[in-house]
Amino acid sequence: MKLSRFNNVKESILKFFKVNNSIHTAAIFIVIIPLVLFFYFQQETEDSIRSSIFEQQKQVQIDSTRAIAQHLQSDMELILSRLQGLAMSSIIQDGDYTSNLTKSLLVDYYKKINSTTPVDRLFLYDKNGISIIDIAPSGNPSYAGMDFSFRSWVNETKNTMSPVVSDMYVGIDGKNRIAMTHPIITTNSSGSYYNGLVGVVIPINEFFNYYGNIYDIQSQYLAVLDNKGTQLVHPVDSLVGKPFFGNFTQNLTGHNDRLNNLVKTVMSGSPSSEVYQFINSERLNAGYPIIVEGAPMYSVFVITPTSFIYSKINEIIDKERLQMLTLIIGIIAAVLLLILFLSKVNSTLDKSVKRRTKELEDTNRKLEIANRNVQIHDDMQKEFINIAAHELRNPVQSLLGFSDILTKLIGNIDLYKHPMEAINRNAKRLKRLVDIVLEVSQLDSDLLTLNKEPINLKEMITEIMCNYQDRTNGDRKYNIVLEDSSGPNDSKILNADKSRLTQVIRNLIDNALEFTKDEDEIMINMNKTNNGREIEVTISDPGYGIHPDVLPLLFTKFVKKSSRGTGLGLYVSKKIIEAHGGRIWAKNNENGNGVTFGFSLPVQDQRSNPDNFNDTNQ
Structure with a gap:
């Protein structure tokens, strides 16, 4: 009995040590293997990092040289410009x-x-x-x-x-x-x-010290040559004033072919860079020409000892090595702790996910309710505007009719003539506003009806231009020019609603006239695009242009370029063009003055129905 108990105790003790030995062995592997792998791959990684960072530093130096050269060029051209102004x-x-x-x-x-x-x-x-x-x-x-x-x-x-x-x-x-x-x-x-x-x-x-170091040769410094190769600036005083390709400089540099080719390339007007040996040390040199009066005047070089670059790189690598080693040790400790706390974390995450899921569901329900309310409000607003516009139409029409009658009865009596003219003018303005609101309501409800027929676009635009030239607006004269860039035999026939298309063109011309002066020219251009399948019309003015913040929203409702108008004309124009299967756009002119509106529409194929039109003016 005693022997049996002794054997049980012995087995328990052995089992305990076996289990603990397994844990210890696993712990040793968890600690040692990552460290061995870290040091194994560290050298290759550091070499790769050194090469990568050096290339980055090289590119930074090239960019810095270009920036310095361009700054120098700009400053010298500014001086010449101011001297010209003074002269x-x-x-x-x-x-x-x-x-x-x-x-x-x-x-x-x-x-x-x-x-x-x-x-x-x-x-x-x-x-x-x-x-x-x-x-x-x-x-x-x-x-x-x-x-x-x-x-x-x-x-x-x-x-x-x-x-x-x-x-x-x-x-x-x-x-x-x-x-x-x-x-x-x-x-x-x-x-x-x-x-x-x-x-x-x-x-x-x-002058040149203003742009960089020209005294300390142990760090990054500046060297400048003129177009004859004379060295204007260099930390080595004995080189200043000496020709770069002279015996003194060449003996000092050891007739370095890489350096000589670099200098020749930059002096010829092309930027370049090179790594070479200079007085028992390696240099990274980036050169860039300075162009003055259209010719290379100077060559600026930013030169850095590679030891200076590698010292910075080693600082980065040492810091990264320490951070990586700290990270690996932290990961090892975290893995050991993670095993112990995994089930607790899992439980906590599960509770958190359920809570967040419920919050998201509540938020989604609130958003759905808010969206429904917004849609209801939008529908009510459209319905109200539609009803209001219809209800205002008859009173406005009556007001116009009675004002015309009263105007005829009053005749030339000055006491009543001007007030009646104001009543008539504002009634017409109100009628136009009501018509626009009704038209927008139809467009929003997709109720726009087009009465399409074959029309000659060039003849229609010419007719519109004649109407403007017949109109008077004080002392203003309308300077509108039509330019047809398409071929003489290209078709100008469109299958379109003439009145709607006239509305679009008049709206774009009115916009151009609003932002131009009397002598300014409004240019209308016609051109074939998309391999002749579309005709493009552009209307350009030399006015004030459109603010970039307004441009993307220009064809939406209630967006306008001035304090006048309703902000609906361009929206209506866009809907009409799109209903014809075309597109409309606007962009500021490249010269910075004015804006160009344009639209394109598909051209009617004459061969599809040759009996319907006789386009003799093409």
């Missing part, structure tokens, strides 16, 4: 170079230019190269009265009578500068004459 000003064109008014004008232009680009001074030279006015920051010497005809860019401006961007030169104070000038040209009956120039001088280092 063309009436004061300077009149030859007034010495008055206080001229000096004030130059001071004003100096402030404008300096607000966007750092310049040393703004000056005005006479035709002999003598400085007349010299605007410089406070504390700097004035060069007024000095002879600068020895400067090559002064003579180039005089000889070419064109704007000039100079080569780099050393100023009187020893600083490297470039000059930008614009000639003062006087034109009379005898011809054009050179009377001097206006210009600015720009300190090279201050």
Whole structure:
């Protein structure tokens, strides 16, 4: 008996350890296997990340170089434009170079230019190269009265009578500068004459340092060459002013073919990038040309030591490695805990899903009720508008009739004539509104009936234009022009409701006239589209255009471009065109002035019923 009890206890103990050993073994595998896999794949992943991030950094550097070049180009063109405005000003064109008014004008232009680009001074030279006015920051010497005809860019401006961007030169104070000038040209009956120039001088280092680092070669920096290959800016001072393809620079760079080809490509006007060795270190170089006056003037290069890039990449990788390791440890712990809490979480989720399901069902019921109420309200509103329009029709018609009778009885009695005219005019306006409301009600109820017949669209538009030309609106004259871009033998025959189509065209012309002046031209164009199966009509005006927020809603009810009208005309026009199987649209003109409305309709095939029409004007 005692032996039997001992054996039972022994088996229980062994079973306990076996079970715990299984748990321990599983736990060890759960911990070790992910860590082994993590370190196994980490190296490949990091190499891939390094390559991917380097390519991203390369693209960022290319984009940054393009942005800097475009910014430089924009700033230099702005300077030339302002110098042109100064040279063309009436004061300077009149030859007034010495008055206080001229000096004030130059001071004003100096402030404008300096607000966007750092310049040393703004000056005005006479035709002999003598400085007349010299605007410089406070504390700097004035060069007024000095002879600068020895400067090559002064003579180039005089000889070419064109704007000039100079080569780099050393100023009187020893600083490297470039000059930008614009000639003062006087034109009379005898011809054009050179009377001097206006210009600015720009300190090279201050100018280009505004766009990037030009001093620290250990980080990303800027290098700039002119169109002759002279190096204007470089962190290595000994390279500044040296030709890039000269012996000094080539010996320093080791006659690097990759670098040389990159510089040649950019100087020719095409952006490029390259990775190469430079003084025992690798460089990523992205170049972009600066186009001034239509030709490559400078080449800007953004250069980064790859060690600088990889140091940033390693920081990212180390951070990602730590995060990934932390994540794996957290996942392991979460998996171990998840097994213990899974049933409780499942129960909680089940209760949450049931609760949310019930809430969604309640919300859906409320939405269905709200939708029904909205539909009922909409139906009631349509019914009310329809009844109101019908009830107003007869009183308005009576009002019009009696006002016409009273107008005839009153005759030319001024005391009653003008009030009766106002009554008649407003009654007609009310009648038009009632008719539009009834028409919209029919369209909403799909009750529009079309009386289709073969019509010649070109003849119909010409007739409408004649009606406008016969009308008078104060002193205004209507300038409406029809242009037929289709071939002379193309059919203009449509199977359409003439009165409805006339209504659409008149509505679009009225819209154009409302937003144009007396002398403005309204252009109507006809053209065949869709391989000749459709005819397209566009009506363009040079008015104010349509706000982009209004444009998508223009053909819906109660949307309008002005404070006048009901906002229903374009909606009615759209319904009529669509009932004919066509489409209608509107867009702002590409030149920024005015808007173009257009519609297209299917063309009647003459061969289907040749006895019905004789289109001799085609």
